[in-house]
Amino acid sequence: MAHRNGKEERRFQRPRASKPSTLRESAEVSRIAADLLAWYDRNARVLPWRTPPGAGPADPYRVWLSEIMLQQTVVATVKPYFGRFTTLWPDVVTLAAAPREAVLAEWAGLGYYARARNLHACAGVVTRDHGGRFPDTVEGLLTLPGIGPYTAAAIAAIAFDRPVAAIDGNVERVMARLHAIKTPLPAAKPRIRAVADAAVPAERPGDFAQALMDLGATICAPKTPRCAECPLAGDCAGRLRGLAATLPRKTPKPPKPARTSAVYAHFRNDGAILIETRPDSGLLGGMIGLPGPDWTKHPPTPETIAAAAPGAADWQRAETEARHVFTHFSLTLGVLVATGPALQGRRYMAFEAARAAAPTVMRKAMEIARAGLRDGARITASAGVKKNTPPDEGGARWGRAAGPRQDFGKL
Numbered sequence: 001m002a003h004r005n006g007k008e009e010r011r012f013q014r015p016r017a018s019k020p021s022t023l024r025e026s027a028e029v030s031r032i033a034a035d036l037l038a039w040y041d042r043n044a045r046v047l048p049w050r051t052p053p054g055a056g057p058a059d060p061y062r063v064w065l066s067e068i069m070l071q072q073t074v075v076a077t078v079k080p081y082f083g084r085f086t087t088l089w090p091d092v093v094t095l096a097a098a099p100r101e102a103v104l105a106e107w108a109g110l111g112y113y114a115r116a117r118n119l120h121a122c123a124g125v126v127t128r129d130h131g132g133r134f135p136d137t138v139e140g141l142l143t144l145p146g147i148g149p150y151t152a153a154a155i156a157a158i159a160f161d162r163p164v165a166a167i168d169g170n171v172e173r174v175m176a177r178l179h180a181i182k183t184p185l186p187a188a189k190p191r192i193r194a195v196a197d198a199a200v201p202a203e204r205p206g207d208f209a210q211a212l213m214d215l216g217a218t219i220c221a222p223k224t225p226r227c228a229e230c231p232l233a234g235d236c237a238g239r240l241r242g243l244a245a246t247l248p249r250k251t252p253k254p255p256k257p258a259r260t261s262a263v264y265a266h267f268r269n270d271g272a273i274l275i276e277t278r279p280d281s282g283l284l285g286g287m288i289g290l291p292g293p294d295w296t297k298h299p300p301t302p303e304t305i306a307a308a309a310p311g312a313a314d315w316q317r318a319e320t321e322a323r324h325v326f327t328h329f330s331l332t333l334g335v336l337v338a339t340g341p342a343l344q345g346r347r348y349m350a351f352e353a354a355r356a357a358a359p360t361v362m363r364k365a366m367e368i369a370r371a372g373l374r375d376g377a378r379i380t381a382s383a384g385v386k387k388n389t390p391p392d393e394g395g396a397r398w399g400r401a402a403g404p405r406q407d408f409g410k411l
């Protein structure tokens with residue numbers, strides 16, 4: 001599978017009584033499954049968490065790990081992470097025994113960090129409560145941390161050959177096209193679920209699930225489906241009606257809201273950078289980061305920014321801001337930089353180690369801060385920032401509360 005489009009549905013829906021109702025429909029479903037499996041036997045992608053077609057179920061640990069990593073992430077990005085994780089922690093028991101900080105650090109850069117926290121928690125539950133063996137049913141898998149309906153179905157099908165439909169964005173697209181479903185998403189989901197459930201064969205359901213994922217990832221592409229190479233072309237209503245490339249239709253999403261804030265990057269004289277561990281709850285929970293005020297809809301006031309400073313220093317604002325887009329909002333962080341002796345009571349880490357362990361947005365801020373340090377003129381020339389003053393006297397970009405100027409030196 002190449003990409004997970006959107007979050008998993010909240011509730012798992014069991015395969016419905018929407019099985020083919022006529023002999024003709026039943027024969028058609030069987031033919032589609034046979035054609036797809038024959039295509040998969042010749043064209044399956046070779047992936048490190050898979051077994052070859054017809055070789056039987058794969059190791060549940062590797063399937064689970066890959067499925068968690070692949071949520072919202074493309075295969076090419078996941079492969080090196082998967083390799084490192086399985087080298088460091090070859091099974092669920094060793095992963096459970098690893099310090100959580102180490103797991104989070106190895107996860108850095110993959111994004112959606114709640115996945116990493118749940119991954120570690122799930123390994124603990126499987127080790128402690130299930131003797132190191134994953135449950136082999138959708139219902140059992142759904143009781144584990146971080147496993148939602150899609151992931152449970154995918155693991156049940158691929159690792160245990162259970163006849164269940166695992167519907168990610170790729171499968172959704174294939175089904176919408178195959179059945180020419182014109183209702184826009186998300187309203188079309190129940191209908192897609194029904195036809196996908198009905199399509200699962202009794203034989204080789206695990207291979208069938210992976211075949212559908214591969215077809216969606218390599219042939220039934222989002223913008224330009226390669227119908228001439230598709231094993232299902234003869235049965236595809238979307239293709240036959242000339243609708244394929246326009247499906248699935250989607251209800252337009254409202255634009256993402258924006259949030260703004262600032263972070264403080266303090267470099268100790270030896271080059272180490274001040275870091276903090278973010279609270280467990282909330283975005284990037286448990287990951288390391290740079291201190292700063294909350295991320296808010298309205299730009300923080302100079303007073304709010306000043307109040308969040310980790311200590312007194314000659315804070316200068318970098319010219320470049322760190323920008324990052326999360327699932328539900330986009331974020332712009334101003335970067336305040338200073339160097340000097342260690343600030344009292346604060347934790348420092350070697351820059352490269354901190355950079356490697358930090359989530360992407362914090363990594364961007366760290367890089368901006370260090371680039372600014374190498375180019376002091378660029379920092380001090382920026383936006384009218386003066387020594388020991390709030391970061392933006394103009395107030396236009398940060399927002400500005402009425403009141404006296406605050407002095408960073410006194411914090």
Ligand code: SF4
Nearest residue numbers: 220227230233236244
């Ligand atoms: S025929 Fe075309 S649109 Fe239909 S499933 Fe195959 S690639 Fe997708």
